[in-house]
Amino acid sequence: xxxxxxxxxxxxxxxxxxxxxxxxxxxxxxxxxxxxxxxxxxxxxxxxxxxxxxxxxxxxxxxxxxxxxxxxxxxxxxxxxxxxxxxxxxxxxxxxxxxxxxxxxxxxxxxxxxxxxxxxxxxxxxxxxxxxxxxxxxxxxxxxxxxxxxxxxxxxxxxxxxxxxxxxxxxxxxxxxxxxxxxxxxxxxxxxxxxxxxxxxxxxxxxxxxxxxxxxxxxxxxxxxxxxxxxxxxxxxxxxxxxxxxxxxxxxxxxxxxxxxxxxxxxxxxxxxxxxxxxxxxxxxxxxxxxxxxxxxxxxxxxxxxxxxxxxxxxxxxxxxxxxxxxxxxxxxxxxxxxxxxxxxxxxxxxxxxxxxxxxxxxxxxxxxxxxxxxxxxxxxxxxxxxxxxxxxxxxxxxxxxxxxxxxxxxxxxxxxxxxxxxxxxxxxxxxxxxxxxxxxxxxxxxxxxxxxxxxxxxxxxxxxxxxxxxxxxxxxxxxxxxxxxxxxxxxxxxxxxxxxxxxxxxxxxxxxxxxxxxxxxxxxxxxxxxxxxxxxxxxxxxxxxxxxxxxxxxxxxxxxxxxxxxxxxxxxxxxxxxxxxxxxxxxxxxxxxxxxxxxxxxxxxxxxxxxxxxxxxxxxxxxxxxxxxxxxxxxxxxxxxxxxxxxxxxxxxxxxxxxxxxxxxxxxxxxxxxxxxxxxxxxxxxxxxxxxxxxx
Numbered sequence: 001x002x003x004x005x006x007x008x009x010x011x012x013x014x015x016x017x018x019x020x021x022x023x024x025x026x027x028x029x030x031x032x033x034x035x036x037x038x039x040x041x042x043x044x045x046x047x048x049x050x051x052x053x054x055x056x057x058x059x060x061x062x063x064x065x066x067x068x069x070x071x072x073x074x075x076x077x078x079x080x081x082x083x084x085x086x087x088x089x090x091x092x093x094x095x096x097x098x099x100x101x102x103x104x105x106x107x108x109x110x111x112x113x114x115x116x117x118x119x120x121x122x123x124x125x126x127x128x129x130x131x132x133x134x135x136x137x138x139x140x141x142x143x144x145x146x147x148x149x150x151x152x153x154x155x156x157x158x159x160x161x162x163x164x165x166x167x168x169x170x171x172x173x174x175x176x177x178x179x180x181x182x183x184x185x186x187x188x189x190x191x192x193x194x195x196x197x198x199x200x201x202x203x204x205x206x207x208x209x210x211x212x213x214x215x216x217x218x219x220x221x222x223x224x225x226x227x228x229x230x231x232x233x234x235x236x237x238x239x240x241x242x243x244x245x246x247x248x249x250x251x252x253x254x255x256x257x258x259x260x261x262x263x264x265x266x267x268x269x270x271x272x273x274x275x276x277x278x279x280x281x282x283x284x285x286x287x288x289x290x291x292x293x294x295x296x297x298x299x300x301x302x303x304x305x306x307x308x309x310x311x312x313x314x315x316x317x318x319x320x321x322x323x324x325x326x327x328x329x330x331x332x333x334x335x336x337x338x339x340x341x342x343x344x345x346x347x348x349x350x351x352x353x354x355x356x357x358x359x360x361x362x363x364x365x366x367x368x369x370x371x372x373x374x375x376x377x378x379x380x381x382x383x384x385x386x387x388x389x390x391x392x393x394x395x396x397x398x399x400x401x402x403x404x405x406x407x408x409x410x411x412x413x414x415x416x417x418x419x420x421x422x423x424x425x426x427x428x429x430x431x432x433x434x435x436x437x438x439x440x441x442x443x444x445x446x447x448x449x450x451x452x453x454x455x456x457x458x459x460x461x462x463x464x465x466x467x468x469x470x471x472x473x474x475x476x477x478x479x480x481x482x483x484x485x486x487x488x489x490x491x492x493x494x495x496x497x498x499x500x501x502x503x504x505x506x507x508x509x510x511x512x513x514x515x516x517x518x519x520x521x522x523x524x525x526x527x528x529x530x531x532x533x534x535x536x537x538x539x540x541x542x543x544x545x546x547x548x549x550x551x552x553x554x555x556x557x558x559x560x561x562x563x564x565x566x567x568x569x570x571x572x573x574x575x576x577x578x579x580x581x582x583x584x585x586x587x588x589x590x591x592x593x594x595x596x597x598x599x600x601x602x603x604x605x606x607x608x609x610x611x612x613x614x615x616x617x618x619x620x621x622x623x624x625x626x627x628x629x630x631x632x633x634x635x636x637x638x639x640x641x642x643x644x645x646x647x648x649x650x651x652x653x654x655x656x657x658x659x660x661x662x663x664x665x666x667x668x669x670x671x672x673x674x675x676x677x678x679x680x681x682x683x684x685x686x687x688x689x690x691x692x693x694x695x696x697x
Contacts, residue, residue, distance in 0.1 A: 036063040038109030042102050044116045045237050046144040053118060055087045057102035064106045072099040072115050089118070116143055137206075140218075142234040148210050149313040150242045158203040158220055158234060165225040168203055172218055178205060183225070212268060215240045242268045243314035247307050253326035260292045262307035262318060269311045277304040277320050294323070333359045334405035338398050344417035351383045353398035353409060360402045368395040368411050385414070423450040425496035429489050434532035435508035443473045444489035444500060451493045459486040459502050476505070507531055551578050553624030557617050563636035570602045572617035572628065579621045587614040587630050604633070 009025045012018040020026055039062030047054040057067045069082040087100070099115040137153045140146040148154055158168060170178040180187035180199050187199050196208045205220065215238055222232040244267030252259040262272045274287040292305075304320040335358030343350040353363045365378040383396075395411040426449030434441040444454045456469040474487075486502040507528055524540045527533040535541055554577030562569040572582045584597040602615075614630040 036106050036108055038062055039065050039104045039106055039111050041111045042067070042104040042113040043235060044100070044102050044113050044143060045235070046116060046118075052088050052090050055089070055100060055102070055116065057085055057104065057113060059104035059111065062104065062106050062109065065104050066106070068103050068105075069100055070103070072101060140236040140238060142220075142236055145237045145239060147312045148214075148238055148240045150211060150240060152210050154207050154210055154238065156205040156207070156218065156220060156234075156236055158205065158222060164227065164229075166203065167223040167225060168199070168205070169221045169223075170197075170205055170218065171221075172214075173216055174219075181225075210238075210240050212240050212242060214238060239312070241311050241313045242266055244270050244309040244311055244316045246316045247272070247309040247318040249305070249307050249318050249321045251321060251323075251325055257293050257295050258323060258326050260294065260305060260307075260321065262290055262309065264309035264316065267309065267311055267314070270309050271311065273308045273310075274305055275308065277306055332402050332404040333357060335361050335400045335402055335407050337407045338363070338400040338409045340396070340398050340409050340412045342412060342414075342416055348384050348386050349414060349417055351385070351396060351398070351412065353381055353400065355400035355407065358400065358402050358405065361400050362402070364399045364401075365396055366399070368397055423493045423495055425449055426452050426491045426493055426498050428498045429454070429491040429500045431487075431489050431500050431503045432532065433503060433505075433507055433528075435528070439475050439477050440505060440508055441473060441475050442487060442489070442503065444491065445472070446491035446498065449491065449493055449496065452491050453493065455490045455492075456487055457490070459488060551621055551623045552576055554580050554619045554621055554626050556626045557582070557619040557628045559615075559617050559628050559631045561631060561633075561635055567603050567605050568633060568636055570604070570615060570617070570631065572600055572619065574619035574626065577619065577621050577624065580619050581621070583618050583620075584615055585618070587616060 008021075009027055010018060010020050011027045011029060014029075018026070039059045042057045042059040045056045045058075047056070055069070057069070059065055059067075067083070067085045069084075069087045071080055074080065099117045101115045102113040104111050104113075137155055138146060138148050139155045139157060142157075146154070156170070164182075166182050168178075168180045169176070176190060177193050178187050178189050178197055178199065180203075182203075189197055193207075197205065199205050203222070207214070218236040218238065220234045220236070222234075224231075244264045247262050247264040250261045250263075252261070260274070262274070264270050264272075272288070272290045274289075274292045276285055279285065304322045306320045307318040309316050309318075335355045338353045338355040341352045341354075343352070351365070353365070355361055355363075363379070363381045365380075365383045367376050370376065395413045397411045398409040400407050400409075426446045429444045429446040432443050432445075434443070442456070444456070446452055446454075454470070454472045456471075456474045458467055461467065486504045488502045489500040491498050491500075508531060524542055525533060525535050526542045526544060529544075533541070554574045557572045557574040560571045560573075562571070570584070572584070574580050574582075581598070582600045584599075584602045586595055589595065614632045616630045617628040619626050619628075
């Protein structure tokens, strides 16, 4: 009952077989071993109706909660305790008001609500004329459900003690709407409610133009500033309804009964009821529900019905309907010219006739020329006939008629079914290959064309018809790779012929591209284009694509080394080329494939400096291959000078170059002076036998 279920519910027992009736609800109880959460203090809401009051109790926290009710003062025995989350009671006279408390409990805790007095449903609503409001205003009562019509104003009454400074906060499902302090006067209102919400001088809050979305729980908290008093909490539960519009009635007239349906185009939570006119005077004549099925009375005892649509805030009544509406003759709509369709089968022809307009239409068929008597007339909308020989074609016409009109179709000749139709030309067929262990199944399909036949032929052709295979599929045993054979498929019909692209049986033996370059370690299936690939659940499928555009050749790759304490990671990269794969090899080569490492990166453990090894990286694709410069692992052990040592080296080099330049300039100056002195010497005549002395400065 704590779930609010009133119909039959079956609780399933773990570890046993539970038998359930079709349509029943089943509850699967689960009892976790963890301790249930303690319950919180429950709240009570009261729904005040004309004949009774419904109290509801709810605790916002806790698991495995059960509820019970008790009067105040207690009556002293268990007969006064009511079990359940809800309790319905008839209101008492004002002189005998009774209070109730609700207890919420589970295996680890128990909590009791504040008491609620049934007099809450008889509290007179305060007048609202003092606020200058002329339209309808609904005053919400704290602790009960207030029903409101769309567009109305609601006043939430709050009565703080006089001469007290207070702070009032209002929220809607924990969403803050208004905050007001009696010291500041101006309230702080959320932007969504600025034009609809306000506060009175006494602390009461009003909300204008209520909408369906405003239904729910409102919480107003009053805090006293000047004195140390406990907070006051007021909870208001609003239900907003759209008023119903005047309903309309539709009648469905059948042979044995009449079905009346009622519908109101506006309103929320609408219920419907039916009553006879004149009223019978007791509730037994009232029928509840949106539809009502009745058996019509004789015309001399005609009865009228009215439908009432209502919800908690409004009620509207339809215009009366007389059951004689089903016996009133309706004007017949004239028929339109009918059309004939023919379904041509091997052994017979079925003709169908249809008129798109008209009521109460009947159909008949007649031959052309007419045979002159009624025996040649066939009644019915369809007619099945056996075709005559082509030399004796017969035409038929269909007549559609009703009490107000008659129309005849254009004639149809049965020869329509023997007229040869031009087939649609075939399109270029495509081939798919299903590669199995022991054989290959080729299938051919042309997406266009009618009456298509298929044939297969080898390439190159064998030169006689024995090599031609007829049929849409062909099963063959693959040849060794050295004797690979291609096949073409031809699709043809009486008006056209088209040939597929050739397919080589080697498609089933094409090696699959490696997938290690993608870093995939689990099983990966590579799909082969033009064939059927079988895959296990959970596997990854790679669809390799080989564009027809020319691939770019790879460029010379470069190597980068990442030197770590325990290992060295080498990376290889080629800046150009597509579908590039990388491999590594030692220098000098070891002479077998076991020394080749595949992949763009390679992690190695460095050898002692005395056993230094060099590596080269090769980048390749289907059109080119390039090799990097070798890298020595000793690169990670060479001490690198700090950057500042380059400064003195550059300075010494610059000074040396300057001195060399100065020496060259001085030498050139000396040679120039010697040339000038040689020009200044006088010419001397020397006679034979004379002695000449040279003095050199």
